[in-house]
Amino acid sequence: MRVLKRGRTLQLLSQGKVIRSYKVARGGVPIGPKARQGDHKTPEGVYVLDSRNTHSQFYKSIHISYPSVREREAARQRGVSAGGEVFVHGLPNGYGWVGSSHWLKDWTDGCIAVTNTEMDEIWQAVADGTPIEIRPWQSQVGCLSQGPIPRAFAGSQLGARPYGILPTATSFVRKWVCMPSSLP
Numbered sequence: 001m002r003v004l005k006r007g008r009t010l011q012l013l014s015q016g017k018v019i020r021s022y023k024v025a026r027g028g029v030p031i032g033p034k035a036r037q038g039d040h041k042t043p044e045g046v047y048v049l050d051s052r053n054t055h056s057q058f059y060k061s062i063h064i065s066y067p068s069v070r071e072r073e074a075a076r077q078r079g080v081s082a083g084g085e086v087f088v089h090g091l092p093n094g095y096g097w098v099g100s101s102h103w104l105k106d107w108t109d110g111c112i113a114v115t116n117t118e119m120d121e122i123w124q125a126v127a128d129g130t131p132i133e134i135r136p137w138q139s140q141v142g143c144l145s146q147g148p149i150p151r152a153f154a155g156s157q158l159g160a161r162p163y164g165i166l167p168t169a170t171s172f173v174r175k176w177v178c179m180p181s182s183l184p
Contacts, residue, residue, distance in 0.1 A: 001049065001088075001122075001132040003112055005030055005042060008103055010088070010112060012125055020125070022118045023103045027110040031137045034066065034110050036075055037083030042110050043067070044136045049088070049126055059090025059116040060123055064132055088112045088132070090119035 002011045005026055012020040028040035035041065043066040051063045067075065067082035075082035089111055091098055096116045107113070112134075114122065 001126060001130055003042075003132065003134040005044070005135060005137045010114060010122075012122070020121065022114050022122075023100065025103045025108055025113040026106045027108050028106050030106050033136065034071075034083065034086070036078070036080040038109075039083075040109055042108070042112060042134060043071070043086055044134050045071075046131060046133045049130045049132055050128060052123070052128065053087075056087070056089065058087070058092055058113075059096060060119050061087040061089035061111075062123070062126070063087050064112075064134075083110065086110050088114070088119075088122065090114060090116040 002013060003009070003024065004011070008024050008026065010022045010024045011018045027034070027042040030042065032041055033044040043064065045066075045068065047068070048065040049062045050065045053061045053063070064086045066086045067084055072082045089108075090096070091102055091113065095102075099115050102113060102115065
């Protein structure tokens with residue numbers, strides 16, 4: 001499995017070839033790697049899909065093995081928690097009707113979200129232990145880029161928006177589905 005953060009795309013691979021592609025919602029702050037719990041960023045790197053949950057607050061979820069030992073140690077040295085509840089998941093329970101419009105806004109706390117129908121396909125297609133490569137915003141086709149985030153994209157101004165799911169269906173549609181993201 002591969003996630004292209006810049007393209008909002010999750011790809012299922014077989015023998016190195018893309019066999020299925022899905023549009024996704026990313027963490028609310030899509031540029032840059034996850035560095036601590038609560039930063040609303042999606043991790044970047046190579047991880048493993050290591051467990052499944054059919055009873056989560058989302059339709060279904062598959063856990064991503066973030067953080068690595070290196071990421072956990074880096075967070076510890078900064079005096080923060082690296083976090084660890086990062087998943088590929090469906091839509092929040094009760095919001096399945098939103099469907100494919102969900103990806104028009106990055107709304108997760110750092111997870112990778114697909115529709116419930118797409119989550120069923122992914123659930124059937126991948127086994128626990130499947131590697132997942134999450135490519136950084138600035139990487140192109142090829143190897144992971146560990147370069148710095150361009151100065152124009154650095155800082156919290158990109159994250160100056162609410163996070164999570166709003167309490168009512170009406171406000172969910174108005175805030176999350178009908179407002180296109182300011183980021184590509």
